[in-house]
Structure formats: C-alpha cells, structure tokens
Amino acid sequence: MLKKFKRMMAMTLAFTMFLTNVSCSTNTATEKNNGxxxxxxxxxxxxxxxxxxxxxxxxxxxxxxxxxxxxxxxxxxxxxxxxxxxxxxxxxxxxxxxxxxxxxxxxxxxxxxxxxxxxxxxxxxxxxxxxxxxxxxxSSSWTKFPRYGYVWDFTENVDAAQRIEKLKDYHINALQYYDWKYRHHKPVADNLEVWDDWSGREVYGDSIRSYISAAQDSNMVNMAYNMAYAAVSGYEDDGVKQEWALYYSDNNDSGEGHFKFKMADETPTGITHLYFFDMSNKEWQDYIFAETNKMFEAFEFDGWHSDTVGEWGEMQTADGKTLYVKDNYTEFLNAAKEAIGDKYLVFNPVGAQGIENVNISDVDVLYTEIWPWDRDKDGELYDTYYSLKKTIESAREESGGKSLVIPAYMSYDYGEANPGSPFNTSAVLLTGASVYAAGGARMELGDNGNMLSNEYFPAQHLYMTKELEERVAKQYDFIVAYQNLLRDGQTETTNRIEVPKYENTPYGDPDTIWTYGKQDENYEIIQMINLLGVSQNDWRANDGQKETPDKVSDFKMKYYYSNEVNSVWLASPDNNDGRSQELSFTKGRDEYGNYVEIMVPSLEYWNMIYMSSDASDGVTNIGTGLTQLMNGYIESGDVSGPLVKQLTDTLNQAHHHLEKGSIVQGIKYLEDYLFYLTKKTNDRNVTSEARDSLKETVEPLILYLSDGEEEVTIPAEIINGGFERGDLRGWNITGSNVGVDGNDVNSGEYKAYFWSDKPYEQKIEQDLSRLENGTYTVTAMVKQSTGTPTVSRMELSGFGGEKVYMDIPHGEEYLKISGTVEVTNGELTIAFHQATDGSTNLQIDDVEIVKN
CATH class of the missing domain: 2.60.40.10 (Immunoglobulins)
Structure with a gap:
C-alpha cells in the first residue's frame, strides 16, 4: 500500500507541474489589452x-x-x-x-x-x-451604497444616452445635475424649453429630459443641484425679501455689508455674485422650499442636491442677531426633508465645516467637498490621506452608519495651469483607495466619462489616460463587489498589525504600508494601502506629481485577531481582476496575543484581506488544512511538507483558471478523505483499511488530473453531507441565515440549520460532476418545526432533465425526504431552499446519494 500511495503522490507532483504551466500563461488585469x-x-x-x-x-x-x-x-x-x-x-x-x-x-x-x-x-x-x-x-435604494456622478452639458441635441452609458459602466447610481437651473433663487425658468443659466449658457429642457430618461433606464437617481441659501441679482423682483438677508458681523474681517460671493468678473447676464440669506429664517425656508418643489413639478428629478459656499465666520441678520451659518444646518435640513416629502436630500457643507450638524440631520446621503486648508473639529488640516479616512469614519459614527461621498478635486492648480494634461495615475488611485477603504465614496466622474479637477464642473482641465480609465473602472467594480465588506456596518479596530519586512503604520505616513483593521459580525478585515516610495501623503497632489508606489511581493504579515480565524482571503482592484484569492496562514501566540501569520503575494496600490471563523469550503483551493492533515496523519518520507505546499500554492495561483467540474470536485474528495482519516485514527499511523479506502476513491482521480488522458468517473458521494466537519464546507451558500451547530441533531455531532426572525430566502447547494450516468436517489433527514415558510424543499437539478422538487412538510420530528433522478450528463446539483417571512427554521442532516 505504501508503494501505491507514493505513486499517487508522484502523480500529484506531475499535476502540480501542469498547474504551474497553466498559471503562468493566463491573463492578468494589467494585461487585459492583450487578451x-x-x-x-x-x-x-x-x-x-x-x-x-x-x-x-x-x-x-x-x-x-x-x-x-x-x-x-x-x-x-x-x-x-x-x-x-x-x-x-x-x-x-x-x-x-x-x-x-x-x-x-x-x-x-x-x-x-x-x-x-x-x-x-x-x-x-x-x-x-x-x-x-x-x-x-x-440594492433597492442608492442611499446605502452611493456612487455619485454628475452631468452639466445641457446644450441642444446633446447625446445624453451615450453619456449616461459611460457613467452606467462605472456603476454610477446617482447623478448631480450641475448648473441646470435658471437662477439660484428661482431654479425653474418661465420657459421650460430653453433658458440661460446665471453665466449665460443656454440650457435646453429636452436635454435635461433626455438625461433623466436615459438615467432612469439605467436605474440611476437624478438629483437637481441648487444653493440652499443664495440668490443672484434681481432677487427682489422674484419675491425674495431683503429683510431675510445675512450680513457680515462687526467681528468678521471677511467682508462688510450683505454676505456675498463672487462667481465671475462679468457675464452676458450681468450676474457676477451670489447673495446669501438666513437659513434659520422661516420665511426664507418657505420661499426656497416652494421653489425647490417646482423643480419636481417641472422635471422628473428624484431629489435635491443642496449646496453652500462654506463657513465664513460670524454673521448677523437684519435685526442684529449674530450666528454662524453651520449652526443652522440641522434645523434647516430637517425642515427641507419634510418639505420635499419622498424626494431624496443631499447637502454639501463645504470644507466639512459644520459636517457634524449635517451628519445628525435627515439627509439621505452624506456629501462634503474637501479643501486641504480647512480644519476638522480637532484643528487638524484636511490635507492628508489619513484626514480623508478620519472624516469618513466620523461621519459614519455620527450619522448611524451612512457612507460619506467626498468631492476631492485632484491636482487643482496643476489643472488650471496646464489644461489638456493627464491626471497623475498614482495620485488618483491612492486618493481613491484612501476613501474607499475607509468606507466612503468619491464624486469624481461626469458626463462623457470626465474626471473632476475643479469645483466648477464644466471646467475639464485634465483628462484620464487609457490606463487610468481602466484602473478606475476596476476600482468601481471592486467597491461594488465588496461593498458589504467596505461600508456595511464595519467598525474600526485597533488590533495589532505587523509587516516585519517593511514599515507599516495606521496613519498613512509617507514611505510606509498603511495598515488598519475593521470588523463586522462575520469578518475581520485589514486594509492595506501602499505608500512605499511615496514621499508625500497629500491627497491633492496639487502640482500634478505623485510617485508610483514600489510594488512589493511575497512578504509576511502578522495580524492579532479578536475572533477565531479559519480562512483568509485577499482581494484587490489591482490584481486578478478583483477576484478573491484564498491565502495560506499559520497561527501562533506571543506576548501580544493570538495571531495569524499570512504570506501576502503582492501589493501594488491597495489590498483588502478578510478573515472568517468559517473554514474554507474547498471550492477554490485546498488551503492550509490539507497541508496540516497530510503532514500530521500520514507518516511517509515521500509525503513531505514542501511537496504539499507546492501543490497548495499552485492551486492558490491558478484556482480560477481550473476546470470547474472534475478538478474542483476531486480536490474536495481528497480533502474529505483526509479529514475522514483524522477521525478514524488516534495516532500518527494510518490503518491499512483507511489507506485502501483513500486509494480506491482518490487514486483514479489523481491519475486523471495528472495527465488528462484517462477518462474516469467519480463515485457518487456528497461532501460533508452530515455536516460533521462542524461547518458548511463543500456547500455553496446563497443568503446569510444559515449555520451548523450541535443542537437537536439527527445523528452524529452536527446538523445544518436555516433561521432568522426576519424575512429571508436561503439556499445551500452542492454540485456533483463526472458522475457515471444512471439513476440516483438523494435522501436527507429534515425538520421544519417553527414558522410557516412560503418555500421549503430539496431541489435536484442540472442532471439533464426537468428539475425535481421535494417539499419539506412542517413537523416536530425529523423525517426522511427523497428524490430520484436519471443523470444523463454526468452532473447533479443538490440544493435545499427555503423562503419565509421570518421566525422560521429548517434543520438538515444526513444528506446522502445512492446509485440505484
């Protein structure tokens, strides 16, 4: 038996060499143009x-x-x-x-x-x-995971559909209609077909309607931009009263008289200034809210994007009362939300001045324009990557979990001085990573796929190179795919993180790896942003320059965890098209506590590592469990650590390129039988009976995997059908209301269960492939004893015929259900599916398959 087992492992080595060749010839994200x-x-x-x-x-x-x-x-x-x-x-x-x-x-x-x-x-x-x-x-609403973009070109016959198509491909789910309006205090013109805006640009009503229609087709929200408290010259003729005005106080050195802001030296309309009014004045509120509701009557806008010009110090009203504008934000916004009803409300406290008052208001989405010279409530400048993270984290905490959208205009002065130049790729990607890793979003992309470098959105000074376009697109794919790890209830941790080979800090310091931790109910998460070789940590890159980080590979990291870690995954927008890759790890303990040591394969700009107490399901690679089992329970000089590690590492690199059927299922069988051996023997020697069982099941498969010449079928067996691993390894999971425990089992030590006191739809399923064609019967012991599900059944599909359903009845005891199918294509999917309005359980145990 030992000789035959050596032969099997030699074939495994041949398979390893084959996989190494496969992994070296595949496309990467940066090679996409060569696909x-x-x-x-x-x-x-x-x-x-x-x-x-x-x-x-x-x-x-x-x-x-x-x-x-x-x-x-x-x-x-x-x-x-x-x-x-x-x-x-x-x-x-x-x-x-x-x-x-x-x-x-x-x-x-x-x-x-x-x-x-x-x-x-x-x-x-x-x-x-x-x-x-x-x-x-x-998502049924954009407010949980906002991805905000803009449109501004409302000229006649603009190709709105083409512009919306570009933004849709970045997954932009809401649009700010910038300077679409007639006047700030009177946004809707008397003539809804064509009008001039404050600067004299012609705006066509049909262009706005075309944008809205195309955006609706792409499931985007349309937000009408306007000032919260401003008017332009001629306002008294439109019913705005001077007694509502705001004035510079005697203690304010910013100006004198009516508080105003210069927009231009001259314009065709003669409008050059904004004049500001008291947001706390009830008559001004009634006036501007009524004008706002006219926007919704004239066009199919979904909400109001309300703007400011920031905090300019102490002001006073016409009757001499002194105030700071930001102190009135909460009351004004709550009144605005009530006035516009079911329409969305977004508000911009420029420079994050008074953002704490917006965070506790009734706005639907948080938004703040960041300028590097403004300071937070602790007196710190908003000029570094870390300052962006702090702002996002504070907004999340103060608002009860909302995700902050940040317009942070890149290379502002460089763009004005060098119009027609490209954005610096590193500058844009590092600022994006800083915002997204912290749980925020950017306002950066506009119609025709343009990127902002200026607060006046029509000013398109800089452009994205083809490389930057592709990388930004991958960032947006990434923040969509992993939104439930980035901004879905995660809180920051202070868990210790060490990168022995490189300096790392939690503050985004230059020439370091920026590392910090987060966690939620299911995962512990490490955000890792590469600032190695980057000499400045200023997000703005105002001179248009930013070094490209030094890409590093194959380095170790130690993370001191809070909860048990049984699987570790890495995902990055810079690598592998954002796919998750399982990483090997070891566990240890030292003076700082329990840790996992992880080998990180590479870091370019941004990595996210996430860890779970759930063991790997074995679908994508073998993982460290196989290495430990083979070394621990099979005593043979030929079954050595390096050989197993080579197989494991190669599978890690090539898993998404593998044949989805026989190879993946074969790895699951190999792992399952090794697990079986650990349960059947109490010492380091494997019995001959166990070896025979392993050989008969696995050796033909390994032969097939090694050279691909011998066609074999795989014995009909369900992986982890009794859930005796104590987890759901082997099963694909849809939904989050499932687990494995040792309570009220039918047999053995564990069973699987579905449960929630809230509505849910849950499914677990297992795909079998390379089966010998024929008739199979699948059985399971099930118990559905609480609540009344709308769907509760075992489902058999993918075998070459019509799906077979076995309903699970309500009852107080376990009962056996069974289904029989005729497999004609070598494949079979076994699933358990339940949908319910809440407070409903399902228990599953002893799932088995037999060929008749």
Whole structure:
C-alpha cells in the first residue's frame, strides 16, 4: 500500500507541474489589452432591485488568429462564496470578427448585496482563452451604497444616452445635475424649453429630459443641484425679501455689508455674485422650499442636491442677531426633508465645516467637498490621506452608519495651469483607495466619462489616460463587489498589525504600508494601502506629481485577531481582476496575543484581506488544512511538507483558471478523505483499511488530473453531507441565515440549520460532476418545526432533465425526504431552499446519494 500511495503522490507532483504551466500563461488585469477575446464586460444597469434580471454584455473580438467556437461561462461570487449555478452561452466568431454576447443572470432576492461576476471564455475543448470580471449591485435604494456622478452639458441635441452609458459602466447610481437651473433663487425658468443659466449658457429642457430618461433606464437617481441659501441679482423682483438677508458681523474681517460671493468678473447676464440669506429664517425656508418643489413639478428629478459656499465666520441678520451659518444646518435640513416629502436630500457643507450638524440631520446621503486648508473639529488640516479616512469614519459614527461621498478635486492648480494634461495615475488611485477603504465614496466622474479637477464642473482641465480609465473602472467594480465588506456596518479596530519586512503604520505616513483593521459580525478585515516610495501623503497632489508606489511581493504579515480565524482571503482592484484569492496562514501566540501569520503575494496600490471563523469550503483551493492533515496523519518520507505546499500554492495561483467540474470536485474528495482519516485514527499511523479506502476513491482521480488522458468517473458521494466537519464546507451558500451547530441533531455531532426572525430566502447547494450516468436517489433527514415558510424543499437539478422538487412538510420530528433522478450528463446539483417571512427554521442532516 505504501508503494501505491507514493505513486499517487508522484502523480500529484506531475499535476502540480501542469498547474504551474497553466498559471503562468493566463491573463492578468494589467494585461487585459492583450487578451485574445474579451474586449469589455458591462451590465445594462448601474444597480438592480432584488430578483431583477441582470443583462451581462460581453463584448468579444476574436484575435486568436483562427475562427473560433466556444462558450462564455459566468459564475457569480458574493465575497468568497459562489452563488447559484454556472451560466453558459455558446458562440462562434470568425477570425478578427467582433460581437456582443448577451447573457442573463437572475439577481438574488436579498437586498443590499454586492456580487462579482466572473466571466470566462473557453474553447470547444474547455480550455480557458480569456477572462474578466464585473461588479453587480443588488440594492433597492442608492442611499446605502452611493456612487455619485454628475452631468452639466445641457446644450441642444446633446447625446445624453451615450453619456449616461459611460457613467452606467462605472456603476454610477446617482447623478448631480450641475448648473441646470435658471437662477439660484428661482431654479425653474418661465420657459421650460430653453433658458440661460446665471453665466449665460443656454440650457435646453429636452436635454435635461433626455438625461433623466436615459438615467432612469439605467436605474440611476437624478438629483437637481441648487444653493440652499443664495440668490443672484434681481432677487427682489422674484419675491425674495431683503429683510431675510445675512450680513457680515462687526467681528468678521471677511467682508462688510450683505454676505456675498463672487462667481465671475462679468457675464452676458450681468450676474457676477451670489447673495446669501438666513437659513434659520422661516420665511426664507418657505420661499426656497416652494421653489425647490417646482423643480419636481417641472422635471422628473428624484431629489435635491443642496449646496453652500462654506463657513465664513460670524454673521448677523437684519435685526442684529449674530450666528454662524453651520449652526443652522440641522434645523434647516430637517425642515427641507419634510418639505420635499419622498424626494431624496443631499447637502454639501463645504470644507466639512459644520459636517457634524449635517451628519445628525435627515439627509439621505452624506456629501462634503474637501479643501486641504480647512480644519476638522480637532484643528487638524484636511490635507492628508489619513484626514480623508478620519472624516469618513466620523461621519459614519455620527450619522448611524451612512457612507460619506467626498468631492476631492485632484491636482487643482496643476489643472488650471496646464489644461489638456493627464491626471497623475498614482495620485488618483491612492486618493481613491484612501476613501474607499475607509468606507466612503468619491464624486469624481461626469458626463462623457470626465474626471473632476475643479469645483466648477464644466471646467475639464485634465483628462484620464487609457490606463487610468481602466484602473478606475476596476476600482468601481471592486467597491461594488465588496461593498458589504467596505461600508456595511464595519467598525474600526485597533488590533495589532505587523509587516516585519517593511514599515507599516495606521496613519498613512509617507514611505510606509498603511495598515488598519475593521470588523463586522462575520469578518475581520485589514486594509492595506501602499505608500512605499511615496514621499508625500497629500491627497491633492496639487502640482500634478505623485510617485508610483514600489510594488512589493511575497512578504509576511502578522495580524492579532479578536475572533477565531479559519480562512483568509485577499482581494484587490489591482490584481486578478478583483477576484478573491484564498491565502495560506499559520497561527501562533506571543506576548501580544493570538495571531495569524499570512504570506501576502503582492501589493501594488491597495489590498483588502478578510478573515472568517468559517473554514474554507474547498471550492477554490485546498488551503492550509490539507497541508496540516497530510503532514500530521500520514507518516511517509515521500509525503513531505514542501511537496504539499507546492501543490497548495499552485492551486492558490491558478484556482480560477481550473476546470470547474472534475478538478474542483476531486480536490474536495481528497480533502474529505483526509479529514475522514483524522477521525478514524488516534495516532500518527494510518490503518491499512483507511489507506485502501483513500486509494480506491482518490487514486483514479489523481491519475486523471495528472495527465488528462484517462477518462474516469467519480463515485457518487456528497461532501460533508452530515455536516460533521462542524461547518458548511463543500456547500455553496446563497443568503446569510444559515449555520451548523450541535443542537437537536439527527445523528452524529452536527446538523445544518436555516433561521432568522426576519424575512429571508436561503439556499445551500452542492454540485456533483463526472458522475457515471444512471439513476440516483438523494435522501436527507429534515425538520421544519417553527414558522410557516412560503418555500421549503430539496431541489435536484442540472442532471439533464426537468428539475425535481421535494417539499419539506412542517413537523416536530425529523423525517426522511427523497428524490430520484436519471443523470444523463454526468452532473447533479443538490440544493435545499427555503423562503419565509421570518421566525422560521429548517434543520438538515444526513444528506446522502445512492446509485440505484
């Protein structure tokens, strides 16, 4: 037996060498332009309601040099978990021909979730030719995960649909209509077909209607921009009373007389200044709220984006009362929200001055324009990467969890002095990473795909290079796919993080790796931003310069955890098209506490590492558990640590390029049998009976994996069907209301359960492949004893025939359910599915399959 087991491991080594070759030949994110097939992957909307159809648009161009016949495969992931089944669509393209392939995917019924869709193109022999990813936001409202953009060009016959299409591809889910209005105090003109704005630009009503219509088709929100407390010359003729005005106080050196702000030296309309009024004045509120509601009557706007020019010191009213404008924000905004009803409200406390008063108001989305010379309530300047993070964190805490949108205009002076120049790629990506990692969002992208460098949105001084466009697009895909780890209830931790090879700090200091921790109910998270080789930590890069961080690879990091860690994942917008990659780790303890030591494969700009107490489900790679089991329980000089590590590391690198069926399932079988051995023996020697069982099941599979020549079938067996691992390894999970525990089991030590006191839809499923065709019976012990579900059943599908459903009845005891199918394609998916209005359970144990 030992000789045969050595042979099996030699074949495993051959397989390892094969995988190494595969992983070296695949495309990376930065090599996308050199792909042979996929030109772009987009979706038809910016976000989706739960249960919507998602139209995935795969733009292909055949650059293989030959005519091509193959398949587009799409797999959905929520964080590290696969969701649902693979969606496939065959196609053919002549050499150099291009085409758009439409593939439909049904969004989850769970609200406020982010997904990454992995898109693979395979040839007729199932070889991977090209791959890409795209993010999908399933949210019924934009307010939880805002991604704010803008439009400003309302000239006649503007191609609004094309401009909205570009923003939709960045997943922008709300638009600010900048300077669309007639006058600040009178936003709606008497003539709704054409009017001039304050600067004399012509604005066409049909252009606004075209933008709104195209945005609605893409599920974007339309926000009408206007000042909260300002008017322009001629305001008295429109009913604004001078007695509502604000004046500089005697203690204010900023100016004298009526508080005003200069916009231009001269304009065709003669309008050059904004004049300000008392936000706390009830008559002014009634006036401006009434004018605001006229916007909603004239156009199908969804809300009001209300602006200020910031805090300018002590003011006084016409009757001599002194005040600071920011002190009135909360009361004004609460009154505004009540006045506009079900419309959205966004407000801009410029420079974050008075932001604490906005954070506790009834605004729907937080927004603040950041300037580096302003100071926070602690007296610190808003000029560094860390200052952006602090502002976002404070806003989240004070608002009860809202995500702050930050307009932070990059390379402002450089853009004004050098119009027509490109943005510095590093400057933009580092500022973006600083905001997104902290749980915020940017206001940076506008119509026709432009990026802001100035607070006057029509001023398009700088442009994005092709590389920057692609990298920013990947950042937006990333913040959509991982929105539930970035800004969905996470709180900051002070857990110790060490990077022995490089200096790291939690403050974003120059020439360091910026590291800090967060956590939520399910994960502990490390944000890691690369400032190595970056000499200044100023987010603005006002001179247009910023060094590219020194990319580093293969370095260790120690994280001192709060909760048990059994799996570690890395995701980055800079690598692997944002896919999650499982990392190997070891555990230890020292004077600082319990830690995991993680080998980080690379860091370019921004990595996010997330850790769970759940063990890996074994779908994407073997993980450290296999290494420990093989070394710990199989005594043989040939089964050595380096060999197993080579196999594990190679699978880590190549997992998303592997054949989705036999290889993945084979790894699960190998891991499951090694787990079985640990349960059956109490010492380091494996019994001959156990070795025989392992050999008979795994050796033919390893032979197949090693050379691909011998076609084999895999024995019909469900991985972790009794949940005796104490987790859900082997099962794909949709939903979050599932677990494994040792209470009220049918047999053994564990069972799986669904439960929540709130409405939920939950599914677990397992895909079996390379089965011998024939008749199979699947059985399970189930118990559904509380609540009344709308759906509760076992589902059998994917076997080449119509789906088979076995309803699970309500009852106080476990009962056996069974279903029989005729497998004609070597595949079978077994699922347990329950939907409920709440306070409903389901218990599952002893899932088994038998070939009849």
């Amino acid at each position: 042979e097939m996929i030109h772009a992957v987009t979706t038809d909307k910016a976000m989706y309601d739960p249960g919507d159809n998602v139209e995935i648009r795969v733009d292909l161009k055949n650059e293989t040099g030959n005519d091509f016949t193959g398949t587009v495969e799409i797999n959905a992931k929520h964080l590290e978990y696969k969701v649902g089944s693979t969606v496939e669509k065959p196609f053919s393209l002549a050499n150099t021909e291009d085409d758009r392939i439409i593939v439909n995917w049904e969004a989850s019924s769970t609200d406020f979730k982010g997904y990454m869709l992995e898109v693979d193109v395979k040839d007729s022999s199932n070889n991977l030719i090209d791959s890409d990813t795209v993010g999908v936001d399933v």
